[in-house]
Amino acid sequence: MSTLLEIIYQGVLEGDQSEVGAGVQNALETNHSPSEILDNALVPAMSEVGSLFEEGEYFVPEMLISARAMQAGMAILKPLLVEGGVEMLGKVVIGTVQGDLHDIGKNLVTMMLEGAGFEVIDLGVDVAPEKFVEAIKDHNPDILCMSALLTTTMASIPVIIEAIEQAGLRTHVKILIGGAPVTQDYADQVGADGFAQDASRAARLATTTLDK
């Protein structure tokens, strides 16, 4: 890794927004391509952040500031990546299910997915089944992620999966679910393709799901 990419990588690990923004600018000016910066600095840095989180070194604040620093770099790179026709790793539609207004977990998953190189379309909170269906039609994502924090709102998950089946779209998209009351057993029971217990594992699961 070049010194400039190393600076960006460290900046993400330390959650230093301005260091990452300046680092990305410098790297571009010294002929590093946008995809090189993404693939060799930002994505590996967020992968390391995920590992540190899973190992119990990082907690939610450290993960949030790292993700924020990564986003500072992505804000500069994104238009260039689009302009250059560089394809992202995959496309994800994400939302908190109908009746549920909690968004911290969903936002963390969004940040970690972006950090893993996904394009993420965030539908927000309290998302109705028909909105998920529309988003699949509009964006043609590889993966749909849903979260529910409450036992009561968790019941929306099978309703949404049913709506996607009814619309004939179930085979078009992998469905991953998460949230406090959600378990692997529940994911199996409602016919989801996967479950992750935290944001870091969700990003890894999304990556491996693409390969299947």
Next chain:
Amino acid sequence: MASNMNSQERVLATIRRETPDRIPTFEWDIDPGLITSMTNGGTYEDFIEKYDLDAIMCGPSYRKEPVENGFTLDEWGVTRMVGHEAYPMPVHSKSPIKTMADLESWSPPDPYAPHRIAAMKERISRFKGKRAIIVPLRDVWSNPRDLMGYEGLLIKCATEPDLVNALVEKCINHSIALLDVAAELGGDIVMSGDDIADNNRTLISPKMWRSIFLPHFTRWVDAIHDHDMYYWKHTDGNIRAVLGDFVEAGIDGIDPIDPVAGLDLATIKQKWGGKVAIKGNVDCATVLVNGSEEDVVDAVKTCIRAAGEGGGYACSSSNSIHSGVKPKLYTTMLDAIREYGTYPLDMDRLSQ
């Protein structure tokens, strides 16, 4: 052990870790819709009496008003999206405190405002001496979280700990001022439900918790005891890493020993039961929602076997009686607690 205790005596014996006549039961929170349906349109007070719960929550009231389509603004300056939830989360982008300048120009609501305590006073006077009066207040986490937004607080913990520290101080001073009111009106126990953990672990590192929040938490616990009340701390999640801090700070009870987060009632009782009373943990994510009546009875028996011996234990749901709990399963739980929870416990029967 004593016979014929009333509810107040039963709960107070329990929080002192003595053996009451039978295991008390009460809930941190009960869904308003269930209250209405299970009392034929009655009130929370009617519910407590009808189902003979041993403690009643008597907390201060805060006003909120609709400000625009789908949002409310409360006395703290916090905006929330109106939804189906009893406790909608604040809207992060509208958080009133983002900087030290925001904090300096912000004041918490008047703790002594007449509307704050009117309903509380009436409820306490109705139940004082009969059932344990629990005053639900907030400790070090929930008010700062609402004022900065969830993400805002978590980020500021990492980037501006001095700002968070100053905010926590201002908020805990408000809660401590409310202790004057709670004690004067006749509160027996203070309970606070600030959740600082998810299913896996604490949201912030134990190191960060100890450096920013614990000193305020300790001051809070001391203030409760200075007002001659007990303190039953409630928090969801896997709190193993900080439970020792709570105990060291002097809490008298812990609730609800979250099974979804992998906490085991017997283990907690064994490790901490000599220092704190324990409340929990019939699983309200599964058993009280989708279980059979037999499952509920088995769950109650398991809880009593795990934590009942020697007293210092209140049996309840693992969090709250939320809108997904089936009324029949909840009443089955109450019946089972009374059936199997009389001291001395019949361990043979509990094991069948």
